[in-house]
Amino acid sequence: MNALLAPFALIGRQTLALLSMVGRFAIFFAQTLSHMLRPPFYGREFLTAIFNIGWLSLPVVGMTAIFTGGALALQIYDGSSRFSVESVVPQIVAIGMVRELGPVLVGLMVAARVTSSIAAEIATMKVTEQIDALTTLSTDPLKYLVVPRFIAAILVVPVLVGIGDIIGIYGGFAVATEQLGFNPATYIRNTVDFLQFNDILSSLVKGAAFGGIAALMGCYFGMHSGRGAQGVGQATKGSVQAAAVLILAANFLLTSLFFAT
Amino acid sequence: MITFDNVHKSFGPKKVLQGVNLKIAKGTSMVIIGGSGTGKSVLLKSVLGLVTPEQGTILVDGKDATMGDHDAFLARFGMLFQGGALFDSMPVWQNVAFRLLRGSLKRPKQEAREIAVEKLRRVGLTPDVADLFPSELSGGMQKRVGLARAIAAEPEIIFFDEPTTGLDPIMSGVINDLIREIVTEMGATAMTITHDMTSVRAIADNVAMLHGGVIQWTGPVAQMDASGDPYLTQFISGSADGPIEAVR
Numbered sequence: 083m084n085a086l087l088a089p090f091a092l093i094g095r096q097t098l099a100l101l102s103m104v105g106r107f108a109i110f111f112a113q114t115l116s117h118m119l120r121p122p123f124y125g126r127e128f129l130t131a132i133f134n135i136g137w138l139s140l141p142v143v144g145m146t147a148i149f150t151g152g153a154l155a156l157q158i159y160d161g162s163s164r165f166s167v168e169s170v171v172p173q174i175v176a177i178g179m180v181r182e183l184g185p186v187l188v189g190l191m192v193a194a195r196v197t198s199s200i201a202a203e204i205a206t207m208k209v210t211e212q213i214d215a216l217t218t219l220s221t222d223p224l225k226y227l228v229v230p231r232f233i234a235a236i237l238v239v240p241v242l243v244g245i246g247d248i249i250g251i252y253g254g255f256a257v258a259t260e261q262l263g264f265n266p267a268t269y270i271r272n273t274v275d276f277l278q279f280n281d282i283l284s285s286l287v288k289g290a291a292f293g294g295i296a297a298l299m300g301c302y303f304g305m306h307s308g309r310g311a312q313g314v315g316q317a318t319k320g321s322v323q324a325a326a327v328l329i330l331a332a333n334f335l336l337t338s339l340f341f342a343t
Numbered sequence: 344m345i346t347f348d349n350v351h352k353s354f355g356p357k358k359v360l361q362g363v364n365l366k367i368a369k370g371t372s373m374v375i376i377g378g379s380g381t382g383k384s385v386l387l388k389s390v391l392g393l394v395t396p397e398q399g400t401i402l403v404d405g406k407d408a409t410m411g412d413h414d415a416f417l418a419r420f421g422m423l424f425q426g427g428a429l430f431d432s433m434p435v436w437q438n439v440a441f442r443l444l445r446g447s448l449k450r451p452k453q454e455a456r457e458i459a460v461e462k463l464r465r466v467g468l469t470p471d472v473a474d475l476f477p478s479e480l481s482g483g484m485q486k487r488v489g490l491a492r493a494i495a496a497e498p499e500i501i502f503f504d505e506p507t508t509g510l511d512p513i514m515s516g517v518i519n520d521l522i523r524e525i526v527t528e529m530g531a532t533a534m535t536i537t538h539d540m541t542s543v544r545a546i547a548d549n550v551a552m553l554h555g556g557v558i559q560w561t562g563p564v565a566q567m568d569a570s571g572d573p574y575l576t577q578f579i580s581g582s583a584d585g586p587i588e589a590v591r
Contacts, residue, residue, distance in 0.1 A: 207430075210428060219417075
């Protein structure tokens with residue numbers, strides 16, 4: 083009988099564990115929001131987070147965007163050769179980069195680079211009692227470690243997305259004009275004419291949402307890590323997995339919100 | 344005075360503290376001894392709110408430790424962690440002056456640095472250590488920096504969590520002497536957790552032994568050897584034979 087019930091017990095345990103994590107995360111998120119509104123504010127930690135999340139992510143964002151834009155131009159050129167390629171390629175590269183690929187790829191790159199780094203750093207601090215030390219030094223760890231990173235990510239990832247969009251479009255432009263023989267002026271005109279304000283707005287809003295998710299997941303898993311090296315490893319892995327899935331889910335929701343009507 | 348009154352704490356099915364009663368008089372140095380996993384660190388951390396007991400009360404100067412302004416409450420404490428718990432993202436002087444660079448005890452940066460250098464000197468470290476990062480220090484130096492941080496804001500109460508763990512006997516002796524000197528000089532109330540009987544004899548005014556989730560024995564350090572308590576006697580002698588199971 084016990085053997086028959088074991089699979090159901092396992093499902094039950096995992097469901098309860100998942101619900102428990104969702105509850106803990108909801109409380110963590112609410113506490114973060116509440117601390118954002120109350121002093122003290124740690125300006126130096128905020129500026130450090132801006133530098134780490136924004137400036138240091140620029141190379142990886144730039145490389146990802148330029149290759150994606152170039153590949154996108156080649157794909158569209160190949161797939162749309164029967165139509166008016168001079169207008170279709172720049173339009174689809176622009177809309178593809180700005181609406182979807184730019185924000186999603188930047189979000190995923192930030193999740194890989196920043197979320198993992200935040201989770202590993204905070205988890206190590208927890209394992210080595212640095213989080214407890216912060217508390218004994220009258221410093222709230224959530225306010226000192228989480229809030230500056232969360233705000234910095236919300237502000238700086240949209241900028242990264244904007245830069246990624248521009249570099250991605252430039253990648254498409256470079257491939258189209260250098261390799262496919264497009265007229266540069268026509269390419270730019272077709273890009274600018276086709277893009278709408280809503281496209282750019284959606285891109286930046288997605289960037290803010292993805293940045294918030296990436297930072298929050300890193301902080302949450304770091305603060306709730308288990309003991310030892312294994313705990314740090316699991317926190318890091320869990321944070322990146324959760325951030326990536328949530329970013330893709332949020333992308334779907336935001337796309338529905340902006341463009342489904 | 345710190346008073347533990349019937350303090351209970353469990354982690355899952357494991358009951359760690361099962362009714363701890365203990366009084367630590369103001370200005371005295373209490374050392375808590377006991378086997379690994381008996382809840383010594385839990386007891387210490389429950390005073391600071393790092394662990395929340397399920398039952399019982401902890402009073403500091405007659406006031407419940409969980410009530411009132413927690414920041415002001417914590418500002419009365421200094422703590423030396425077992426591994427130092429130094430912030431590796433900042434240089435030594437900023438670690439020592441952490442409390443003086445932010446919050447209610449904030450001072451101008453130059454003044455905070457001067458205090459940090461002075462505290463480093465007090466624990467036997469030269470000013471050139473101030474600009475190093477914790478990863479550049481030996482274990483003994485990290486403990487000293489941790490000690491300097493614990494005393495930087497001149498706290499009334501200082502906690503030491505296994506201050507000599509991982510150090511060689513000579514460095515352990517240096518740390519023990521520093522703790523004794525500093526506690527006496529500052530007139531602070533001290534609570535130390537250790538397994539090291541040499542530390543107990545060097546640091547303690549009073550000793551309490553935690554076993555089975557309760558205080559098994561407590562009294563002045565001078566009476567420890569003649570206590571007649573079989574648990575304490577076995578712990579002091581380090582014998583595998585006695586009421587404390589060797590395999591736990």
